Amino acid sequence: MDALYRDYILDHYKRPRNFGTLDPHDLEWHDHNPLCGDELGVHIVVEDGKVAELRFHGQGCAISQASASISSEELIGMPVGDVSKLDADWAIDQLGIEISPTRRKCALLSLKVMRGATTGDASWPE
Amino acid sequence: MSATAVDVRADFPVLDREGLVYLDSAATSQKPHQVIEAMDDYYRNSNAPIHRSVYPLAAEATELFEGARERVARFVGWDARTTIFTRNATEAINLVAYAWGRENVGQGDEVLITRMEHHSNIVPWQLLCQERGARLRYVSVDRDGELAMDELDEALGEGRVKLVGVAHISNVLGTLNPVEDVVRRARAVGALTLVDGSQAAPQLSLDLRAIDADFYVWTGHKALGPTGIGVLHGRAELLEQMRPFLGGGHMISRVDDQTSTWNELPWKFEAGTSEIAEAVGLGAAVDYLSAIGMDSVRAHERELTAYALERMPEIDGLTVFGPPDPERRGGVISFAMPGIHPHDIGELCGREGVCVRAGHHCAQPLMRDMGVPATARASFHVYNSRYDIDRLVDALAKAREVFEL
Numbered sequence: 323m324d325a326l327y328r329d330y331i332l333d334h335y336k337r338p339r340n341f342g343t344l345d346p347h348d349l350e351w352h353d354h355n356p357l358c359g360d361e362l363g364v365h366i367v368v369e370d371g372k373v374a375e376l377r378f379h380g381q382g383c384a385i386s387q388a389s390a391s392i393s394s395e396e397l398i399g400m401p402v403g404d405v406s407k408l409d410a411d412w413a414i415d416q417l418g419i420e421i422s423p424t425r426r427k428c429a430l431l432s433l434k435v436m437r438g439a440t441t442g443d444a445s446w447p448e
Numbered sequence: 449m450s451a452t453a454v455d456v457r458a459d460f461p462v463l464d465r466e467g468l469v470y471l472d473s474a475a476t477s478q479k480p481h482q483v484i485e486a487m488d489d490y491y492r493n494s495n496a497p498i499h500r501s502v503y504p505l506a507a508e509a510t511e512l513f514e515g516a517r518e519r520v521a522r523f524v525g526w527d528a529r530t531t532i533f534t535r536n537a538t539e540a541i542n543l544v545a546y547a548w549g550r551e552n553v554g555q556g557d558e559v560l561i562t563r564m565e566h567h568s569n570i571v572p573w574q575l576l577c578q579e580r581g582a583r584l585r586y587v588s589v590d591r592d593g594e595l596a597m598d599e600l601d602e603a604l605g606e607g608r609v610k611l612v613g614v615a616h617i618s619n620v621l622g623t624l625n626p627v628e629d630v631v632r633r634a635r636a637v638g639a640l641t642l643v644d645g646s647q648a649a650p651q652l653s654l655d656l657r658a659i660d661a662d663f664y665v666w667t668g669h670k671a672l673g674p675t676g677i678g679v680l681h682g683r684a685e686l687l688e689q690m691r692p693f694l695g696g697g698h699m700i701s702r703v704d705d706q707t708s709t710w711n712e713l714p715w716k717f718e719a720g721t722s723e724i725a726e727a728v729g730l731g732a733a734v735d736y737l738s739a740i741g742m743d744s745v746r747a748h749e750r751e752l753t754a755y756a757l758e759r760m761p762e763i764d765g766l767t768v769f770g771p772p773d774p775e776r777r778g779g780v781i782s783f784a785m786p787g788i789h790p791h792d793i794g795e796l797c798g799r800e801g802v803c804v805r806a807g808h809h810c811a812q813p814l815m816r817d818m819g820v821p822a823t824a825r826a827s828f829h830v831y832n833s834r835y836d837i838d839r840l841v842d843a844l845a846k847a848r849e850v851f852e853l
Contacts, residue, residue, distance in 0.1 A: 326795070327850050336787075358791055359808035359821045381821050383791035384851075428791065 326419055327384060335384040340394035342377045349402075351438035352380075355427050360386055364435045366402075373397050373405070373440075378432065385417070385425050390432035392416050397436060405440040408433055410447040456480070456740065457831045467801035469836045474619050474647060474780045474827030475805055476669045479733075483673060486732035487725045498724055499698065499715075513724050516731030517714070520679060523734040524645075524664070525655040530687055532680040532714040533727055537646045538568040540665035540680035541613075543693040543717060544642055545572035548663075551691060553610045555581040560603050560639070561613040562587040562595055563817055564621055567810040569613045569644045585609070589817060593621035593770035593777075600633060609639045616648035620809045620823065621770035622753070622777035624648075631661050640686070646670055649679075650829065651749045651778055653742035656681055668726065672829070673733035677726035680717070687713050694719035737830075745830055749779035752828045756781050756837045763844045764853070769818060779828035782809070785844065787853045790824040796847035797824075802840050 323329060347365035354361045360382035367375040376397050378390040393416050397405065413433040414421050421429045433447045457463055459480040463470065470478055496509040514528070521531040534540040549572075553559060559573045563586045570584075577584045585603055588596040595614075603609055612634040616627050631641045642663040648654065649666035656664050663686075668677040692699055692710055696719035701709040710716045737745060754774040760766055760783060769782040785793060794806030805825040808815045815821060826840055 324850050327792070332851060357807065359812055359815060360789075360791075361821060381789075383789035385791075387789075425791075425795070 328419060331384060331388045331417070331419065334388035334391035338378070338387055338391040340377050340391065340398070341379060343379055344375055344377045347375075349439040351435045353431065353435045353438060353444070355382070355386070355431050357427055358383070360428070360431065362386065362390060362431050362435050364432075364439050366436075366439050368402055371401055371403070373400050373402060376436075378435075382431065383425075383428050385421070385428040386431050389413060389417055389429050393432050393436065402440050405436055406443070408437070408447070413447060457833070459736075460831050463831055469800075469802045469839045471826040471828065471832065471836060471840060472803045472805050473650070473670065473829035473832075474809075474825065476675070477650060477672050477829050478831060479672055479674065479729075480736050482736050483729045483732045487674060487729040490725050490728045495724075498722060509724060512731075513722060513727050516727040519731045519734055520727075521681070523654075523738060524649060524666075524681065525657050526664075526681045527684075529713050530682050530684050532682070532687075532717045533722060534665075534678040534680055534717075535676060535723070536669075536678035537644060537665045537667040538572075538678070540663075540678050541568055541642065541644065542572045543680060544663050544665075544682075545576045547690040547693045547717070548640075548686065549573075549576040549611070550580065553577070553580050553582045556608060557582045557610045558585050558603070558606075558608040559583075559611050559613065560585045560587065560600070560609045562615065562625075563589050564593070564595070564618040564623060564625075564811065564814050565613065565615055566619050566644065566646070567812070568646075569615060569642070570813065573613060582610075583608075586813070589621070589623075589814065592772065593618065593623045595623070595625055595630075597626075597629070597633075600630065604633055604637045604639060607637060609634070609637065611640045611642060613642045613644065616643050616645045617651075617778040617780070618770070618811075618814075619647050619780060620782050620811045620814055620825070622780035622782070623771055624777055627661065628659050631659060635660075647778055647780065650737075650745075651742075652746055662686055668730040668733065671730070671733055672736060673730035674726045677723045677730050679730075684713065687717070692719070693717055696720045698722070740830060748830060749828055750774050752832055752834070752837065753777060753779050753781065755834050756826065756828075756840075759837055759841050760844075762841060763848070766844070769823060780825065781827070782823040782825045784820060784823055785848070788847055788851050790822040792851070793824040793844070793847055796850055797840065797843040800839065800843035800846060802836075802843040804840065 344365035349366040352363035362380035496506040498510040521528040640662040643661040645666040650671035669675040699719040790806035
């Protein structure tokens with residue numbers, strides 16, 4: 323099996339979970355990777371202070387799409403306040419693969435938009 | 449010409465790397481040892497301040513620098529006096545946008561560019577138009593990657609266009625634009641033209657007198673030369689009228705407490721210590737290209753492009769962007785494959801030693817028109833051969849296997 327394009331990465335890329343839009347939604351954010359122009363947006367519905375529903379939309383490479391898909395599953399049910407505690411290591415651990423410096427932003431874009439939606443923080447996760 | 453490619457490959461030290469297939473020359477070309485050695489030799493044997501010191505070493509350095517300018521000017525059929533060294537093509541365009549644009553573009557005026565421009569020929573005009581209350585307009589690109597010349601005429605006909613900016617060869621689509629025609633149409637309504645020759649100077653035999661643009665810019669590092677040096681060729685009367693771009697040493701004639709007067713062309717636009725070694729390197733690069741002959745370089749690029757356009761569609765579902773006719777394009781091919789994002793194509797080709805670019809290629813407005821966030825791009829130069837394209841096609845087939853397509 324390929325070390326980067328593992329079967330579950332390709333599976334999440336080809337059949338992304340929680341992709342689409344939510345209307346109405348409580349929180350939203352949209353951002354892009356300036357290196358490649360890939361775009362990713364998120365809609366979140368909040369209930370009882372928790373992420374009740376979440377949908378990503380946009381397009382990107384296998385790494386960025388799999389990262390969004392995998393982390394969407396972790397995010398649903400999480401207290402909104404906890405999202406700001408997630409860092410770059412968390413996002414990369416979710417992927418479970420070695421990420422080279424050239425693909426780092428691909429792996430972090432989904433966390434960037436999730437943090438943006440929940441905290442308004444537009445910086446890249448560190 | 450394929451034989452020439454085999455011959456010249458040995459001139460490029462980096463291509464000795466095991467298994468390397470370099471197909472990213474539209475981003476930056478590789479450098480022949482003649483260029484590397486000319487720069488090394490300058491630093492080892494001739495390094496000195498140019499223009500103002502009178503001792504023999506300085507005279508020698510000055511001669512090397514100005515000699516390089518003369519050869520670079522001759523390479524494209526222009527005069528040395530109106531050939532200005534800049535840091536790169538981007539700086540050359542910014543120079544024109546600042547020094548000419550701020551004096552000549554005002555409220556209600558228009559700058560007309562095309563949707564296939566590199567960001568370097570978009571953003572300086574955005575900044576100018578925002579500052580001066582002018583409007584930035586675009587000429588569309590049709591489905592075959594050609595400019596919509598009727599839109600050009602329509603915009604010019606409205607009489608507000610002050611300058612037309614156009615790429616000679618698109619860095620994404622490879623389109624070889626009819627720049628002589630664009631210049632003629634613009635001049636007929638009193639508009640100036642700036643041609644971005646960053647992709648053209650490395651692969652075409654240029655006669656700037658025949659193109660007759662008011663400004664023509666290109667960059668050294670895509671033309672087998674070093675980074676850190678670009679070129680602006682301009683019409684003398686415009687350059688003479690224009691205010692300076694950067695102020696500082698060397699660009700002045702006399703400095704008083706409150707005002708200064710300017711040096712003659714081309715030095716009026718070359719503030720500060722010049723990129724001497726880089727100019728020497730670029731001089732060696734144009735000598736190298738001239739020795740091969742630019743007609744041969746162009747023929748080689750055309751042959752490789754035709755071969756790639758024939759072989760790449762063997763990959764299931766692969767789409768090639770830009771003009772289908774190799775006569776209508778330079779050695780640049782952007783492509784997409786369904787089910788694999790360009791970044792992943794770039795990653796998987798890279799593993800096979802095949803260097804292709806993936807991304808928006810600094811042309812985001814064009815990407816939006818094409819309906820893609822990014823493309824993969826293969827581009828060629830003298831050191832490439834049909835073998836390199838075969839390796840690319842093999843790498844693309846393998847990428848599809850990894851993605852289980």
